[in-house]
Amino acid sequence: MKRIISSIIIVIMILSLAGCQRVMYDEEDFIEKARKEFAISDAETIEMKYIGEHVKRDNALLWFMSGNEHQTHNYLPMSCTVTEDGGRVFEHTRSTVDRGTDIVVVVDWHGGYAFCVNNTKYKTIRIDDYSGVQEIEVTEYPFIYYSPLLPREYSFLDENGEEIR
Numbered sequence: 119m120k121r122i123i124s125s126i127i128i129v130i131m132i133l134s135l136a137g138c139q140r141v142m143y144d145e146e147d148f149i150e151k152a153r154k155e156f157a158i159s160d161a162e163t164i165e166m167k168y169i170g171e172h173v174k175r176d177n178a179l180l181w182f183m184s185g186n187e188h189q190t191h192n193y194l195p196m197s198c199t200v201t202e203d204g205g206r207v208f209e210h211t212r213s214t215v216d217r218g219t220d221i222v223v224v225v226d227w228h229g230g231y232a233f234c235v236n237n238t239k240y241k242t243i244r245i246d247d248y249s250g251v252q253e254i255e256v257t258e259y260p261f262i263y264y265s266p267l268l269p270r271e272y273s274f275l276d277e278n279g280e281e282i283r
Contacts, residue, residue: 141205
């Protein structure tokens with residue numbers, strides 16, 4: 119009987135600790151958390167910017183960029199759960215794949231690809247998926263885009279529509 123009661127108490131304690139994750143509501147909260155998650159030596163002091171998010175159902179992918187125009191940029195996507203009141207609860211950071219200078223991709227976030235383009239040479243993202251080929255105009259920098267389908271291919275084009283390699 120003591121074992122059962124002890125087990126119940128332990129389970130209750132674990133469940134109560136699981137619910138203690140901090141809910142983030144604004145850009146300041148997001149950046150504070152990103153500083154803790156960035157795997158760079160000067161994360162506490164380097165310039166950091168929240169650059170946007172993708173939301174799908176009750177999940178969000180928050181994007182951050184470190185550095186300024188005189189520094190190399192690093193990019194950090196963080197997976198979060200969206201709370202009923204619009205807050206964000208951190209789950210984990212996501213790995214990125216570098217696709218060129220200042221271009222990173224998160225592969226297979228909720229069945230699609232998430233792109234971050236921060237290089238002004240790139241004007242278009244061309245995505246070929248089972249629904250056809252689509253071209254997404256890059257309208258600002260940094261630019262984030264979520265493609266809900268897994269692409270067969272994707273590429274980045276300059277202002278002349280030429281693929282940049």
